[in-house]
Amino acid sequence: MSSSTGSLRRSAGSLLIVVVVWELVGKLELIAGGTFPPLSAIFGRLYDDRADYPQHLAATLRSAGIGFAVGSVIAIGCGILFAQFKMLERIFRGVSITFFAVPLIVLVPVLLLAFQGTMPRIILAIIAVYFPVMVSTLIGVRDIDPRLAEVIRVSGGTDRDVMRFVRLRAALPAIFAGLRVGGPGALLGVMLVEFGGGVRWGLGTYLLGSLGRGEPARLWGIGLLATMIAGISYGVFSWFGAYFLRTNLSTTVSMKASSTTLDSDDRYTGLQRLVLGIASFCTVLVLWSGALRLMNLSPVVARGPVAVVRYLFTGARGADARDRLLSALGETLPLAGIGLMFGLLAAFVLALLLDLFPIVGSAFFPFALISQSMPLPALTPLIVLVFGRSVLATVVVTFSVTFFPSYVTIAQALSSSPQGAIDVAESYGARRLQVLRFIRLPQAIGSLLTAARLAAPRALLGVMIAEYLATGNGLGNLLNESRGKLDYGMIWTVGAVSVTFAVLLTQIISKLERQIGRKFLV
Amino acid sequence: MAGETLLKIDNVSRSFDLRGTVVHALKNVSLQVPAGSFLALIGPSGCGKSTLLRLLAGLDTPDAGALSVNGVDPFTLRQQGSIGMAFQDPALLPWRSVRKNIALPLQILKRNLDEYSARIQSLIELVGLSGFEDAVPGQLSGGMRQRVSIARALVTEPNILLLDEPFGALDEILRRQMNLELQQIWMKRRPTTVLVTHAIDEAIALADSVAVMTSRPGRVVEVVQIDLPRPRTTEMFRSTEFHAIADHLSELLFTHATA
Numbered sequence: 001m002s003s004s005t006g007s008l009r010r011s012a013g014s015l016l017i018v019v020v021v022w023e024l025v026g027k028l029e030l031i032a033g034g035t036f037p038p039l040s041a042i043f044g045r046l047y048d049d050r051a052d053y054p055q056h057l058a059a060t061l062r063s064a065g066i067g068f069a070v071g072s073v074i075a076i077g078c079g080i081l082f083a084q085f086k087m088l089e090r091i092f093r094g095v096s097i098t099f100f101a102v103p104l105i106v107l108v109p110v111l112l113l114a115f116q117g118t119m120p121r122i123i124l125a126i127i128a129v130y131f132p133v134m135v136s137t138l139i140g141v142r143d144i145d146p147r148l149a150e151v152i153r154v155s156g157g158t159d160r161d162v163m164r165f166v167r168l169r170a171a172l173p174a175i176f177a178g179l180r181v182g183g184p185g186a187l188l189g190v191m192l193v194e195f196g197g198g199v200r201w202g203l204g205t206y207l208l209g210s211l212g213r214g215e216p217a218r219l220w221g222i223g224l225l226a227t228m229i230a231g232i233s234y235g236v237f238s239w240f241g242a243y244f245l246r247t248n249l250s251t252t253v254s255m256k257a258s259s260t261t262l263d264s265d266d267r268y269t270g271l272q273r274l275v276l277g278i279a280s281f282c283t284v285l286v287l288w289s290g291a292l293r294l295m296n297l298s299p300v301v302a303r304g305p306v307a308v309v310r311y312l313f314t315g316a317r318g319a320d321a322r323d324r325l326l327s328a329l330g331e332t333l334p335l336a337g338i339g340l341m342f343g344l345l346a347a348f349v350l351a352l353l354l355d356l357f358p359i360v361g362s363a364f365f366p367f368a369l370i371s372q373s374m375p376l377p378a379l380t381p382l383i384v385l386v387f388g389r390s391v392l393a394t395v396v397v398t399f400s401v402t403f404f405p406s407y408v409t410i411a412q413a414l415s416s417s418p419q420g421a422i423d424v425a426e427s428y429g430a431r432r433l434q435v436l437r438f439i440r441l442p443q444a445i446g447s448l449l450t451a452a453r454l455a456a457p458r459a460l461l462g463v464m465i466a467e468y469l470a471t472g473n474g475l476g477n478l479l480n481e482s483r484g485k486l487d488y489g490m491i492w493t494v495g496a497v498s499v500t501f502a503v504l505l506t507q508i509i510s511k512l513e514r515q516i517g518r519k520f521l522v
Numbered sequence: 523m524a525g526e527t528l529l530k531i532d533n534v535s536r537s538f539d540l541r542g543t544v545v546h547a548l549k550n551v552s553l554q555v556p557a558g559s560f561l562a563l564i565g566p567s568g569c570g571k572s573t574l575l576r577l578l579a580g581l582d583t584p585d586a587g588a589l590s591v592n593g594v595d596p597f598t599l600r601q602q603g604s605i606g607m608a609f610q611d612p613a614l615l616p617w618r619s620v621r622k623n624i625a626l627p628l629q630i631l632k633r634n635l636d637e638y639s640a641r642i643q644s645l646i647e648l649v650g651l652s653g654f655e656d657a658v659p660g661q662l663s664g665g666m667r668q669r670v671s672i673a674r675a676l677v678t679e680p681n682i683l684l685l686d687e688p689f690g691a692l693d694e695i696l697r698r699q700m701n702l703e704l705q706q707i708w709m710k711r712r713p714t715t716v717l718v719t720h721a722i723d724e725a726i727a728l729a730d731s732v733a734v735m736t737s738r739p740g741r742v743v744e745v746v747q748i749d750l751p752r753p754r755t756t757e758m759f760r761s762t763e764f765h766a767i768a769d770h771l772s773e774l775l776f777t778h779a780t781a
Binding site for chain 1: 600617674
C-alpha cells in the first residue's frame with residue numbers, strides 16, 4: 001500500500017470519527033446546552049432554510065468575486081512592479097505592511113461612511129486579497145534560478161525578456177499560493193462589512209440576524225457553508241499551484257527556496273535605512289490623506305492623519321478621548337497577547353508531538369483543513385454561541401485564529417531539516433528524540449517567530465471581532481460605540497491606533513526573526 | 523574576414539568583495555587565440571576560469587582591461603546573438619519541451635521560428651535526441667538534458683561558443699562520450715570555442731590550446747598547444763603523446779598549486 005492511500009484512508013477515518021462524535025455530542029447536548037447541535041439538525045435546518053440561501057449567497061459571492069478579481073489584478077500588478085523596481089517596493093513597504101497588519105474590522109465603519117451600496121464590501125475584499133497575493137507574486141517573480149536569467153542574457157535578451165520568458169512563468173506556483181489565501185480573505189472581508197449592517201442580503205447579514213435570535217442550527221449551517229466556499233476556493237487554487245509547481249521543478253539542481261520575508265535592508269547604511277523608513281512611513285500618510293481628498297468627503301466625517309492627532313491631543317474632548325482609548329487598549333491588547341501565546345504554544349507542542357508520532361498527523365489533517373478554511377466572521381459567532389459573551393470566548397477566538405496557521409508554519413520548519421544532517425545523526429545511532437533535539441528543534445525555533453509575526457495581526461483582528469460582535473469590551477466595542485454615536489474622530493483614531501500597534505508588533509518580531517536568521521545563516 | 527580574426531583577452535583584472543575581503547579572481551590576464559580555434563581553460567577551483575568565461579559572455583564586466591572577438595566587445599556580440607553558452611547545470615526552462623527550449627534563443631532574437639524548424643530538427647538529431655522533441659526536461663536523464671543545452675547554445679549558429687564545465691556533473695563514461703560528440707559538432711562549423719574544465723583529459727581531447735590557470739590571484743601560467751590530429755579518437759587517449767601532454771599539464775597545475 002502506498003503511503004498516500006494510507007494517509008488518505010487515515011484522513012477519511014478521522015473525518016468519519018468527527019462526524020460521529022459531533023452527532024453524538026449534539027444529540028446528547030453535551031456542550032453548552034444545545035448550542036452545539038448535531039450534524040443532522042444542522043443539515044435539516046439548512047434544508048428548511050433553502051429558500052433564504054440563494055439571495056444571501058449570491059450577494060456575498062458577487063461582492064467577494066468582484067473584490068477578489070480586482071484585488072488579484074492590482075496585487076499581481078504591484079508584485080511584478082515591485083520585483084522590477086526595488087526602490088518602488090521599498091517606498092511602498094509601509095503601505096504593504098499596513099495592509100498586512102490592519103485589523104480589517106477597523107476599516108468597516110470608515111468604508112461604510114465613505115461609500116454606498118456594495119462598494120464597502122468590494123473594497124474590503126480587495127484590501128484583504130492585496131497583501132498575500134502581492135507578496136507571493138513579488139517573491140515568485142523575484143526569486144528565480146539565476147542561471148535561467150543568464151541563459152536569456154547570453155542569448156542577447158534584456159530584462160524584459162527575462163521577465164517574459166522566465167519570471168512570469170516561474171512565478172505561477174507562488175502566485176497561485178497567494179490566490180489560495182486571497183480567496184478566503186475576500187470572503188472574510190465581505191462578511192465583515194455585512195456585519196456592519198446596511199445591507200439586506202448577504203451571509204454576514206444572515207449570520208448576524210441569526211445570532212441575535214439564538215438559532216444554533218442555522219448559525220452552524222451558515223458557518224459550514226461559508227467554510228465550504230472558502231475551502232473550495234482554497235482547494236481549486238491549490239490544485240493549480242501544485243500543477244504549475246510540478247511543471248516548474250524537475251531539472252534544476254537547486255531551485256532556490258523562496259523566502260517568506262521582504263528584502264532585508266542589509267545592503268543599506270544606517271542613514272539610508274532611516275531615510276527609507278521615513279519615506280515609506282510618509283507614503284502611508286500621503287496615501288491616507290490623498291485617498292480622503294480623492295473621495296471628496298466632508299472633513300467632519302473623513303479625518304486625515306493631522307485631524308486624528310488633533311482630535312487626541314489638542315481637541316476639546318482630547319483628554320476624555322485619550323482615557324477611553326487607553327482603557328480600551330488595556331482590555332484588548334492583553335487578550336490578544338494571551339490568545340497569541342496560547343495559540344503559538346499549542347501549535348509548537350502539537351508540531352513536536354506530531355513529529356515524534358507522525359501517524360497522528362494525517363488523522364489530524366482534516367481538522368487543520370476545515371479550521372484553516374473557516375472564515376473568521378463565521379467562526380466568531382459560533383464560538384460566542386458555545387462559550388457565551390465572555391472574555392473566555394474572546395480568548396478562544398484568538399487562540400483558534402492563531403493556532404492553525406502557526407502550526408502549519410512550525411510543522412513545515414520542523415520537517416524541512418536537511419536530510420544530510422539527519423543522516424549524520426542517525427549514522428551515530430541517534431534516536432528520533434535526539435534527532436528532534438539536536439537537529440529539528442534548533443531549526444524550528446526561528447519558525448516560532450515567523451509564526452508569531454504572521455499570527456499577531458490575526459490575533460488582534462480576532463479579539464476585535466469578538467469584542468465588536470459580542471463582548472462589549474475593548475477596541476472592538478469602542479469602534480462599534482463610536483459608530484453609533486457618530487464620533488467620527490474616535491472611529492479614525494481607533495483605526496490608526498490599532499494599525500500602529502499591529503505594525504509595531506510585527507516589525508519587532510520580524511527584527512528578532514532577522515537577527516536569529518543571521519546568526520544561523522551559513 | 524578582414525582585420526584581426528582573434529579572440530583577445532587583454533590585461534584583464536576582476537576582483538570581488540567577499541564579506542570585506544577583496545578576492546582577486548583575475549589579475550592581469552592576457553590571452554590570444556585565432557578565431558575558429560578551441561581553447562580550454564583549466565585550473566583549480568577559484569582560479570577565475572569561470573569568471574573569465576562570464577566576462578567573455580558579457581555577463582560581467584572587468585575592473586580593468588578589455589576582451590574582444592574580432593575586435594567586437596562581448597556586449598555587442600551578445601546582442602547580435604553571436605554567443606552560444608552552455609553551463610554545468612543545463613539550466614533548461616522546465617516547462618518547455620526539448621524543441622521549445624532549443625528555440626528559446628531564436629525567440630529572444632525575435633527571429634521567425636517557422637524558418638528555423640528544419641535547423642532545430644537537425645540539431646535535435648545531431649545531439650541524438652530524435653524522438654524526444656516534445657519531452658520536457660523532467661522526463662530526460664542528466665546527459666540528455668546537457669545535450670539539449672548544447673543544442674540550444676548552437677541554434678543561433680554562434681561564432682563564439684562558451685562552455686562552462688558542461689559535462690562536470692556527468693559520470694566519467696558519459697563524459698567521454700559527450701566529449702567525442704562535442705568534437706564532431708564543433709568540427710562541422712568550427713565556432714571559436716572556450717571550454718572551462720577541471721579535467722585534464724577533457725581539455726586535451728577537445729582543445730587546440732590549453733590555458734593553465736592558478737589561483738590567488740587568478741592568472742594564466744602557461745598556454746600549452748595540443749597538436750594531436752583531428753578527429754581525436756578514444757585510442758588516442760591511450761597514446762604516449764596524450765600521456766606526455768597530460769603529465770605536463772598536471773605538473774603545471776600541481777607545481778603552482780603547492781607553490
